[in-house]
Amino acid sequence: MGWTDRENAVDGMKEIIQREIQSIDSLKERVAFKELMEGVFLSLYETNLQMYEGLEQRIKEETDYDADGFHIKTGIVEREYFDASHHLFSPIAEEDAAEKSYDMKEILTAVKEDGAFLLMKVMLYCDYLEIQRLWENPPVFEGIIETDEPLQEWKIEVRLRENKGYLDRIAYLYHLFVKNGIPWQTVNAPYLYKMADVVVTGLPEEITGDERIKQVTVRFGEYSRIVQKDVIPVWNIKKLVMESVGFPVPCEDHVSFEHIISLHEHGAGNAYLADDDREIRSISQAGERLRIISGASEAKKWNIYCIRASRELKIDRYTYPVLGNRRAGSFAEKYQAKWNQSIRTKTQLMHFIKGFGLEDYVQYQDCRVAGEFPGKKETYSMNLFITDELRNREAQDKLVLFFRSGQKEAWLQRDILSFLTSEVQRLYPEYDCGGVLV
Numbered sequence: 001m002g003w004t005d006r007e008n009a010v011d012g013m014k015e016i017i018q019r020e021i022q023s024i025d026s027l028k029e030r031v032a033f034k035e036l037m038e039g040v041f042l043s044l045y046e047t048n049l050q051m052y053e054g055l056e057q058r059i060k061e062e063t064d065y066d067a068d069g070f071h072i073k074t075g076i077v078e079r080e081y082f083d084a085s086h087h088l089f090s091p092i093a094e095e096d097a098a099e100k101s102y103d104m105k106e107i108l109t110a111v112k113e114d115g116a117f118l119l120m121k122v123m124l125y126c127d128y129l130e131i132q133r134l135w136e137n138p139p140v141f142e143g144i145i146e147t148d149e150p151l152q153e154w155k156i157e158v159r160l161r162e163n164k165g166y167l168d169r170i171a172y173l174y175h176l177f178v179k180n181g182i183p184w185q186t187v188n189a190p191y192l193y194k195m196a197d198v199v200v201t202g203l204p205e206e207i208t209g210d211e212r213i214k215q216v217t218v219r220f221g222e223y224s225r226i227v228q229k230d231v232i233p234v235w236n237i238k239k240l241v242m243e244s245v246g247f248p249v250p251c252e253d254h255v256s257f258e259h260i261i262s263l264h265e266h267g268a269g270n271a272y273l274a275d276d277d278r279e280i281r282s283i284s285q286a287g288e289r290l291r292i293i294s295g296a297s298e299a300k301k302w303n304i305y306c307i308r309a310s311r312e313l314k315i316d317r318y319t320y321p322v323l324g325n326r327r328a329g330s331f332a333e334k335y336q337a338k339w340n341q342s343i344r345t346k347t348q349l350m351h352f353i354k355g356f357g358l359e360d361y362v363q364y365q366d367c368r369v370a371g372e373f374p375g376k377k378e379t380y381s382m383n384l385f386i387t388d389e390l391r392n393r394e395a396q397d398k399l400v401l402f403f404r405s406g407q408k409e410a411w412l413q414r415d416i417l418s419f420l421t422s423e424v425q426r427l428y429p430e431y432d433c434g435g436v437l438v
Contacts, residue, residue, distance in 0.1 A: 017037050020033070021033060021034060021037075069269075069270065069271030069307065069309060070177075070182055070185075070271045070307055071185070071307075071324055071325055071326040072173075072185075072187045072188075072189075072235060072236065072237065072307065072324065072325055073088070073089075073235060073236040073322055073323070073324040074092075074187065074188065074189040074191065074192070074233070074235045074322070074323055074324070075089060075191070075233075075234050075235075075318060075320060075321070075322040075323070076123060076191040076231050076232065076233050076234065076320050077089070077231065077232055077234055077318065077319070077320075078231055078232075078319060079231065079232055080230070081319075082097065082232050082234075084097060086234075087308075087310045087313065088236050088308055088310045088311075088312065088316075089234035089235065089236060090234060090235065090236075090237060090238045090239075091232050091233070091234055092166055092169055092192070092233045092235050092237075093165060093169065093233070094239075096121070096232045096233070097232065100120065102119075102213045104145075104147070104207065104209050104210070104211045104212070104213055105209035105210070107145075107200055107203070108203060108207060108208075108209040109209070110200075111200060111201065111202070111203055115201065116159070116161070116199035116200065116201050117200040118197055118198075118199055119158065119197075119198045119199060119200055119216065119218070120197075120198045120229065121163060121195055121196070121197055121198070121231075122160075122195070122196055122198055122227050122228060122229050122231070123194050123195055123196075123227075123228040123231050124194045124195075124196055124226050124227065124228070125194070125225075125226045125227075125228050125411060126194075126226045126411055127411050127413075127414055128193070128378070128379075128380070128414040128415055128418070129376075129378065129414065130226075131193075131194060134160070135162060138159055138160050138161070139160060139221075139223060140157060140158070140159055141157075141159070141160075141218055141219055141220055141221065142155060142156075142157070142158065142219050143155070143156040143158040143200065143216065143217060143218040143219065144156070144216070144217050144218075144219075145211075145215075145216050146213070146214045146215040146216070146217075147211040147212055147213055148212055148214045149211060150211065152211075154203070154204050154206075154207060154211075155204065156200050156202060156203055156204070157201050157202030157203075158199065158200055158201065158218050159198075159199055160196045160197070160198060160199075160223075161196065161197040161199050162196060162197070163195040163197045166189075166192040166195055166233055167192055167193075167384075167385075170187055170189060170192065170382075171385035173187070173237070174383075174385055174386065176273050176275060176305060177273065179273075179275070179279075179280050180273045180274060180280060181282055181283065182273070184386075185325050185423070186325060186382050186383055186419060186422045186423050186426065187325055187382065188323045188324055188325045188356075188382075188416070188419045189233075189235070189323070189382070190323065190412050190415030190416055190418075190419065191233055191320070192233055193380070193382075193415055193418075194415070195233065198218060236307060236308045236309075236310075237305055237306065237307055237308070238305070238308060239303065239304075239305055239306075240266065240303075240305070240306055241302070241303060242261050242262075242301065242302050242304045243261070243299070243300075243301050244259040244260060244261055244299045244300060244302065245260045245261060245262050246260060246299070247299055248296065248297060248298065248299060251293060255295065256281050256293050256294065257294060257295070257296060257297050258291060258292070258293055259291070259292040259293075259294060259296070259299075259300075259302070260289055260290070260291055260292075261289070261290040261291075261292065261302060261304070262288060262289065262290075263285070263287075263288045263289065263290055264288045266306055268285070268287055268288045269309050270307060270308050270309050271285075271306075271309070272285060272290050272304055272305065272306055272307070273304070273305040273307070274290070274292050274294075274302055274303070274304055274305075275302070275304075275305065276292075276296060276302065276303070279294065279295050280292060280293070280294050281293040281294060281295075290304070321408070321409060321412075323416070325356070325419070325423075326356075327352075327355040327356045327357075328355050328357065343427055346366070346367060349367060349424070349427075352423075352424075352427070353401075353420055353423075353424070356420065356423075358406075358416055358419075358420065359406060360406045360407060360408045361406045361409055361412060361413050361416045362404070362405065362406050362413050362417050362437070363404045363406055364401065364402075364403055364420075365402040365403060365404055365438065366402045367400060367401050367402065368399075368400050368402070369397050369398070369399055369400075370397070370398050370400055371397065371398065372398060373398050373400060373434050374400065374436060375436075377434050378414055378417065378434070378435060378436050379414060379417050379418040379421045379434050379435040379436075380418050381418070381422055381425065382418055382419055382422040383422050383426070388429065391429060391430070393432045396430065396431055396432040397430075397431055397432070398433075398434060399424070399428055399431035399432070399433045399434075400434060400435075400436060401417075401420070401421055401424060401433065401434070401436070402435075402436055402438050403417055403420075403435055403436070403437055403438070404437070404438060405437055413437065414435075414437065417435040417437065420435065421433050421434055421435040
């Protein structure tokens with residue numbers, strides 16, 4: 001209810017009271033009625049209006065959210081160019097920023113107990129299909145551990161292993177979105193699907209664990225052309241620990257409590273997600289205040305994930321392109337979304353895909369519904385952590401999306417294609433969606 005509506009409502013009530021006053025014949029009763037209306041009823045009525053407006057505003061804060069604020073950007077930077085104070089990006093795995101050091105006893109224990117010791121993480125600079133062939137028969141490499149106590153070189157067995165840790169963090173982010181009541185959108189993170197672990201799987205029997213390591217090297221041989229070392233996957237999300245302001249206020253359900261967190265230090269222009277071991281009922285942002293409704297009854301420190309909205313600066317340097325999941329929607333799409341109208345025509349689907357602005361990489365051509373995919377499927381789901389318990393993908397018709405290669409980053413094209421098909425899959429759960437480069 002706006003200010004004008006409130007004024008009209010109060011004026012209308014005053015007019016009704018005036019008519020009632022005029023209908024009273026006794027002067028004494030008129031005075032008593034006036035005092036009652038002035039001292040009690042009108043004040044109570046205005047208080048009720050104010051409470052209604054407050055409730056209306058709170059509902060608006062909880063149901064309205066800035067979709068643009070929750071868009072995720074991802075990238076990968078070389079360690080030598082990584083800046084811990086960067087205005088936009090933080091490491092997806094915080095431990096990646098630490099300098100790597102090795103202890104022979106730790107390596108020996110891990111190999112004996114777990115069968116492998118994580119030596120480093122690398123990115124495979126090649127196409128998705130080539131990576132799939134590599135995982136069908138993972139290569140074995142020779143490594144060298146140089147020690148200075150004793151002064152010696154030790155040959156070790158090293159293998160490549162798929163890295164799942166970064167994808168687990170995307171899955172965690174999805175559950176965080178759900179917990180906070182924010183609609184999910186596929187994260188465009190092709191680099192994470194190219195990450196691999198370099199692990200030590202075999203050591204000489206003579207190693208005791210007391211040796212002091214000077215250097216570890218791995219001979220990747222013919223794979224040196226695709227193995228990119230010393231890279232750090234990053235995104236525009238920063239984990240914060242923030243305290244509530246004041247004391248929690250009990251809610252009317254007598255179960256939940258309202259917690260207020262000040263955003264003054266980190267900026268109201270960013271989007272925020274809260275994590276808690278107790279159920280979060282809702283989260284909303286109004287200016288520099290973050291309001292959390294939770295079952296936590298005491299003031300506490302919160303794990304807050306800040307999705308930074310900073311623009312890229314001219315001095316920023318990226319060897320590999322930064323990719324995001326922001327989509328520019330047209331007026332027609334916004335109108336359809338308002339009235340809950342789905343995409344039904346090929347032209348609408350084409351506009352939906354082009355809205356992501358990825359035509360430098362892949363260019364949408366056409367689509368077709370078929371019983372099977374033509375040949376080997378060239379894409380994968382970027383939302384595998386979302387389980388569909390009602391549909392059998394194997395029995396579904398296939399929605400095949402045809403694309404042409406763009407001018408940029410051929411090694412990323414099928415991964416970007418996978419992002420687009422994952423977004424189309426969210427639109428059409430009745431189909432099994434996949435993409436093909438033609």
